[in-house]
Amino acid sequence: MSKFIAYYKGKKINAYQGLKLKTKRIIETRSVEEAELFDSLNENDRYPVRPFKARLDKGNPYFAYYPDNTPKNIINNKDGVNKTLSHDVFQLIFSNLSEFLVHLRYTPEEDKILLKINKSYSDYRVTIKGMEKSKTYMVDVLLDLESTYPYSHYYKWNGFLSLEISVSTLEEAGKVSDLSAQGLQVCELRVPNKVKDELKVMSKNMLDEESSISIFKNAYKKYYHLFESKKFTAYLIELGEIYTKNEWKEKYIEMDKFEQQVKEMKTIIKKKQEEVSQLNDEIEKRNHYLNDLKEEKITFDEQMAKDERNINNLREELRKESSKLDSEKKNINEITKENQKLKEKNESLENMSLFDFLFKRHKSN
Structure with a gap:
């Protein structure tokens, strides 16, 4: 059995760090008695491991158990030397994150869950005691939850969540059923195809120790940041039927009911907001x-005022023309009267005889 993560002096380390400790002679790995690297933090249930280089120096290094000193009764263990880069990177990422977003399959895309982590454990062994024989399962990442939002999932999952990193191998129904019966929700964390293809290409360039270290660090740093910053969301599939323990069930039912009411209220509020909008x-x-x-009224009023000014100007011009016409009529009347007088005088002269004219003229003299 091999694994990528181990514990050194109570701290989580990966196989690259383990090899460095061995190469620099900081730790001793020749015998079980001198071992300083273990597969668990539980001092009452842990086994020593030691780091090894990847076969032919291609791929990731790994931790392996000492001969004749390995966990017993491990069932359906998919763990192996030929783990993929995708699996190792994602297992390390999700065992180190303090919080991240997840989306559960078969739920609306916008219904994301925030997980806050109290502690996390890699390659965690869960032992189920039976009447005849005990069974032990290895869990990729066990999350001891601090809280979830929405809150009800924390109670539904009994405060713990098991993550199985899925690259190609699916979990077996027996393992899921046994763990679910113990109140441990098993979730399959699918590595996105695009990411998986990218890491597969990168792994082909892991030709020696130096290139392997560089590629692994870059891949880990890139995707750790994307999940830590919540630019990426982890897509999970809840496997099996979860058994919510009695001490959690009442709180779960109460919280779930409350959250459904809040969701309905948010839907109503959203609808009202749309109506208001x-x-x-x-x-x-x-x-x-x-x-x-x-x-338009302002334009109309301005036009009316302009038209009124034009009408007033026309009225003034008409008044002036009328006054001028009256004056001309008066002159015409005076001229007409004067002409009448001259006409009458002329007619009088025409009717007067020459004798009368001479007489009248003499008399006037």
């Missing part, structure tokens, strides 16, 4: 229409 849009449209009417 539509009303605001309609009000805005009507305000635009009123503003257009106001602008």
Whole structure:
């Protein structure tokens, strides 16, 4: 059996770090009695391990148990030397994150869950005692949860969650059933195909120890940051039927009911907000229409004022023309009267005889 993560002086280390400790002669790995690396933090249930280079120096190094000193009765153990880069990177990432987002399959895309981690354990052994024989299962990552949001999942899962990193091998139904019966929810964490393909290409360039260390560090740093910053969400599949223990069930039912009510209220609020938004849009449209009417009225009033000024100017011009016409009529009347007088005088002269004219002229003299 091999593993990628072990514990040194109470701290989690990976196989690259283990090899470095061995190469620098900081630790001794020749005998079980001198071993300083273990597969667990539990001093009452731990086994010593030692680091090895990858076969032919291609791929990741690994920890292996000492001969004749290995855990007994491990069932359905998919652990092996030929673990993929994807598995090792993701196992280390999710055993180190203090919080991250997950999305459960078969739930709405927007329903994400925030997990906050109290402690995490890699390659954790879960022993189930039976009447005839005990069974032990290896869990990729066991999460001791501090809290979840929404809160109900914390109680539903009895405060713990088992993550199985899935690259190609699926978990066996027997393991899922046995762990679920103990109240441990098993979740399959699928490595996204795009990420898996990228890491597969990268692993082909792990030709020696130096390149392997560099590639692993870069891959770990990149994807750790994406999950830590919550730019990436872990997609989980809840396997089996979870058994919520009695001490958690009442709180779970109460919290789940409350969260459903909150969800319904949020749906109602969202609907009302959409209605308000539509009303605001309609009000805005009507305000635009009123503003257009106001602008048209202003333009109309300005035109009316202009037209009124033009009418007043025409009236003034008409008054002047009328006054001028009256004056001309008066002159015409005076001229007409004068002409009448001259005409009458002329007619009088025409009717007067020469004798009368001479007489009248003599008399006037």
